[in-house]
Amino acid sequence: MNEFELIARLTKSLPTNQDVLVGVGDDCAVLDLGVPDKWLLFKTDAVVEGIHFTKVTPPESIGHKALARCLSDIAAMAGTPIAALVTLGLPEKFEPEFVGKIYGGMSALAQKYGVAIAGGETTANPERVFISIALLGTVTRGKQILRSGAKVGDAIFVTGELGGSRAGKHLEFEPRLAEARWLAEQFAIHAMIDLSDGLAGDLQHVLKASGVGAELLKRAVPVSRAARARERAGSSAKPAFAAALTEGEDFELLFTIAGSDAVKLLDAWPKRFPGLKLSCIGKIVTGGGVTIHDKTGSHQLTAHGYDHFAR
């Protein structure tokens, strides 16, 4: 049983109430607490030593990553982050300076996006640093973008480049908050998600939630320089395209938009975000699952790994 199956099983019958508009199963929970023009976004996310960072990761980067992951989920709903709370599980012996630098990395990022750090708690976690962040944000009433809105005929877009994030990007990425808000204001975005598990997995979340399928064009998928470099460096590395599909931690946006809006978007984007690539990688089709077209033909992405691409 993997994480998704477990969560799906556990969270099937969780208690809810009238304030919750979207609960389990999207990037953030969405709540209506009576703010006249806004809905609330609510999210938690954790990073753990040995899994999301190592013993030698600079503490500022740990703090940055911990908060940036949550901000990326707010971005995926086209929201605005407001305030965060920090829960820090710490080994018994730690340097206050080390913890100070974790907070330093968080604070710098928080300040950049106008986010308050409204509280901090520490507890013991003897073997490794464990950081959980809770984040509260808002979104214009009715303007949140869910995973479930993809429509047949939509064009599928991703920002930035995918794969190879572990070479460094996963510690220093910028959450795509400005990009997501601009998209939501300027275009009718049908569905959106942030790429944390990898293009293959996250696209499937959108497809499942929307009850549709997707066709991708292999050569249109923006594979990162880091993933390409690693493929060239050694035969033991994943092929760069497989890395882009499956490695995860890209923290780019994946979204769908009516096919008829695609050209207008591709025209407007570089004027607004000249430094960030935007790629149309395929389209939404009927059915389910993902088909990938390359020069050798069409290949189905299966649930049991991605046998053709993701050796």
Add this chain to the structure above:
Amino acid sequence: MNEFELIARLTKSLPTNQDVLVGVGDDCAVLDLGVPDKWLLFKTDAVVEGIHFTKVTPPESIGHKALARCLSDIAAMAGTPIAALVTLGLPEKFEPEFVGKIYGGMSALAQKYGVAIAGGETTANPERVFISIALLGTVTRGKQILRSGAKVGDAIFVTGELGGSRAGKHLEFEPRLAEARWLAEQFAIHAMIDLSDGLAGDLQHVLKASGVGAELLKRAVPVSRAARARERAGSSAKPAFAAALTEGEDFELLFTIAGSDAVKLLDAWPKRFPGLKLSCIGKIVTGGGVTIHDKTGSHQLTAHGYDHFAR
């Protein structure tokens, strides 16, 4: 450096914004997000295997305790809990049934208080179960009760009985939500906190935040049956009164109210909450620190342990 000193040092210069009314240093953060008649309460709290529960604690009790601790903090502000998010750090090998029962304990408590569990996330924490809960609540605008409102001449009250919680209560306690809201509606409560660290420590939080001192009457402090039984059972146990002062995890309310309201409160309480003891344990005075009066005289509670009582 203890937890409080560390937090105080780290959180001195955290970023804030106009939405945050109360940040670090109270039971919950208080935010104004524009709900016409309400402010938001925002809290996270963690429980960790080996610290807050053991390998043999029933998983339903782990779930209950994890959520109840957060609810107790919302109670301490006289608030109403709305929605929780659950972050679960799990060892690599775990029984889905075990995790299901943790969620079961949480869900039962959530349902009782109308709280939604609006999302759940799992991550790896190889050596032990680590649960962090984020909770969102509301409080009537301007009616939140802070730690900083205690005034000279106030009577100091506690609900329930203190000490010996580790014998069982810490796993099954009821958050004092109804009691706190009733108090806030019926009386002018000046300051309130929930007793998680122990009467001595938590009272000092109130005194520091309010810039006042306290005098306690030893015989008025409601010492639990569990703490008394343990004192009788063995000389190695803490004296029962010391247990009541310092053991913590009582999750009762401590609050202050004008001395002139004390009799009215003591009269009304048992009609509304016949099953729960309410004790007036002392009064707020000028200066700082805590003086305890017993039949041998007056004793100062010092910052370096509680030498007279808390061997």
